[in-house]
Amino acid sequence: MGRKTMSDLNLRNIPSVDKLLNMPSLASAVLGLPRTVVLQAVRETLTMARQTLLAGGRVDISTEALLAAARRQAMQLAMPSLKRVINATGLVLHTNLGRAPLSRRAAERTQAILEGYSTLEYDVESGGRGSRYDHVADRLSRLTGAEAALVVNNNAAAVLLTLAALAAGKEVLVSRGQLVEVGGSFRIPDVMRQSGVKLVEVGTTNRTRIADYQEAITPETAAIMKVHTSNFRICGFTEQPTDAELCALAREQRIVLLDDLGSGTLLPLELGGWREPAVLERIAAGMDVVTFSGDKLLGGSQAGIIAGKQDCIAKIKKHPLLRALRVDKLTLAALEGTLLDYEIGDPKIDIPALRLLTRPVEEVKHQAEHLAHQLGAIRAKGWFAKAAPMQAQSGGGAFPAVEIASFGVRLTVEGRSINEIELALRSWTTPIICRLQENAIYLDVRCVSEEDMKIIRTACLSLAGVASE
Numbered sequence: 001m002g003r004k005t006m007s008d009l010n011l012r013n014i015p016s017v018d019k020l021l022n023m024p025s026l027a028s029a030v031l032g033l034p035r036t037v038v039l040q041a042v043r044e045t046l047t048m049a050r051q052t053l054l055a056g057g058r059v060d061i062s063t064e065a066l067l068a069a070a071r072r073q074a075m076q077l078a079m080p081s082l083k084r085v086i087n088a089t090g091l092v093l094h095t096n097l098g099r100a101p102l103s104r105r106a107a108e109r110t111q112a113i114l115e116g117y118s119t120l121e122y123d124v125e126s127g128g129r130g131s132r133y134d135h136v137a138d139r140l141s142r143l144t145g146a147e148a149a150l151v152v153n154n155n156a157a158a159v160l161l162t163l164a165a166l167a168a169g170k171e172v173l174v175s176r177g178q179l180v181e182v183g184g185s186f187r188i189p190d191v192m193r194q195s196g197v198k199l200v201e202v203g204t205t206n207r208t209r210i211a212d213y214q215e216a217i218t219p220e221t222a223a224i225m226k227v228h229t230s231n232f233r234i235c236g237f238t239e240q241p242t243d244a245e246l247c248a249l250a251r252e253q254r255i256v257l258l259d260d261l262g263s264g265t266l267l268p269l270e271l272g273g274w275r276e277p278a279v280l281e282r283i284a285a286g287m288d289v290v291t292f293s294g295d296k297l298l299g300g301s302q303a304g305i306i307a308g309k310q311d312c313i314a315k316i317k318k319h320p321l322l323r324a325l326r327v328d329k330l331t332l333a334a335l336e337g338t339l340l341d342y343e344i345g346d347p348k349i350d351i352p353a354l355r356l357l358t359r360p361v362e363e364v365k366h367q368a369e370h371l372a373h374q375l376g377a378i379r380a381k382g383w384f385a386k387a388a389p390m391q392a393q394s395g396g397g398a399f400p401a402v403e404i405a406s407f408g409v410r411l412t413v414e415g416r417s418i419n420e421i422e423l424a425l426r427s428w429t430t431p432i433i434c435r436l437q438e439n440a441i442y443l444d445v446r447c448v449s450e451e452d453m454k455i456i457r458t459a460c461l462s463l464a465g466v467a468s469e
């Protein structure tokens with residue numbers, strides 16, 4: 001018989017789930033929370049205590065302490081999982097942080113539509129059935145110069161559907177320099193396979209000539225697809241045929257010319273010497289169908305937009321996959337609000353993604369200095385906050401490798417692990433997402449609002465142990 005250890009004894013003294021559940025003090029503390037949530041919280045708290053004891057750790061197993069822990073756990077479980085965060089990373093279209101923040105108008109349109117019924121598929125004039133695809137089609141045509149347009153769930157869906165509808169069972173030519181992988185497992189060759197087309201690679205990684213396309217065309221060829229090199233650059237000894245050459249070849253061979261723009265801006269945009277082509281220009285250059293995202297440079301909700309020739313869009317609309325990829329009213333309301341920003345607003349001011357990308361560095365610098373100044377009080381605790389130049393990035397498959405001059409606060413702390421502080425900021429009620437580098441925390445303020453500044457200040461003061469006045 002082994003000697004009973006301290007933790008064996010403690011294990012037996014852990015109260016039962018039922019005992020904790022039936023404590024009146026727990027019931028009153030978690031009033032309004034579903035019973036299932038409280039039950040899960042109690043179970044998790046007891047399991048945690050047991051595991052800590054088994055691992056030889058110390059834990060207070062008094063009923064009061066466990067009740068308090070269960071209460072905290074229940075509150076945690078009841079909190080929404082999808083939270084607003086502060087983006088202090090300097091990456092404007094941060095896919096993990098929800099890509100484009102929506103504009104005021106987009107939020108208002110969404111609010112107006114969400115809580116009631118809408119004309120989603122209802123035609124008020126005829127009193128009969130309408131189409132959800134009509135709501136933004138005209139606006140998109142005006143903004144892109146395309147004859148027709150269609151919206152689906154995201155750009156991956158737009159590419160998939162376009163290929164399936166226009167080229168399934170046939171060959172599609174793509175330059176080897178354009179077989180891209182966009183983050184999050186979207187690879188052009190894989191999507192092509194899924195859509196049922198046969199990918200025919202032409203040219204080489206750095207050079208593809210019009211003759212390469214010409215020679216690859218067979219009676220089985222249905223399309224040429226151009227893919228925007230969204231997140232990398234090929235420089236040096238490079239060559240791609242001109243749009244005019246591609247158009248002439250496609251017309252002559254009676255095949256369609258597709259252009260997956262990825263980000264697809266509605267305004268021509270230039271940053272750091274790099275220019276992203278506007279959809280309007282791609283349509284004008286003669287592309288039959290252009291596909292692009294709603295939540296990248298466009299600055300709206302997650303969506304995939306297919307714009308192009310009337311006959312192509314009509315074919316795509318008839319494809320059965322469309323039903324599986326169809327957009328919700330939430331998406332459409334937000335997208336319509338954003339498109340209104342382009343039509344009746346001032347897009348570079350009204351649309352957060354564009355405003356944040358083009359904020360003058362002087363303004364960002366001023367804001368960083370202001371934040372550093374506000375954090376002055378933490379110096380007494382060995383925290384040093386200093387305004388410093390930083391490099392922001394666009395993200396969202398646009399402006400690859402362009403470093404946008406930005407500013408932020410560089411935070412160093414004496415005698416405490418910087419990783420621990422980064423974790424504390426990330427665990428704040430409104431999580432503050434920043435960058436860690438060379439034993440310092442970098443808070444790029446390009447995408448940080450006035451409201452966010454207050455939260456950052458409160459968090460830093462509190463973590464440093466300085467009372468805010």
Ligand SMILES: *Cc1c(COP(=O)(O)O)cnc(C)c1O
Pocket residue numbers: 154155156157159180182186227228229230260261262263292293294303304396397
């Ligand atoms: C981003 C991107 C996609 C995928 O778009 P989602 O809207 O994220 O689905 C496809 N193609 C290119 C070239 C891209 O840059």
